Amino acid sequence: MNEEYAPAKFSYIWLCQGCGIIVGAVVSGFLADLVGRKIVLYVNLTMMSLAQGAVCALDDWILFLIMRGLVGIFAG
Secondary structure: OOHHHHHHHHHHHHHHHHHHHHHHHHHHHHHHHHHOHHHHHHHHHHHHHHHHHHHHHOOOHHHHHHHHHHHHHHHO
16 A cells, blocks of 8 residues: 555554454353353463564564454454
8 A cells, every 4th residue: 555545554453453353252252161261361361462562573564454453353
């Protein structure tokens, strides 16, 4: 995308993270019923922290969107 379309990039970021939260909520709820809430909470918190740290190191736009989606999944 060109730089004149920069405001549109923000909507893609919110879209990827929002969809990730929806998917993560369903998957995390299912896993919490199977293995317990504490284990799922700790795993999600750890993975979300690692994914958010990886977002800081990225310079590619597509990888940034993928990692924001993963942050959303682990936040859900």
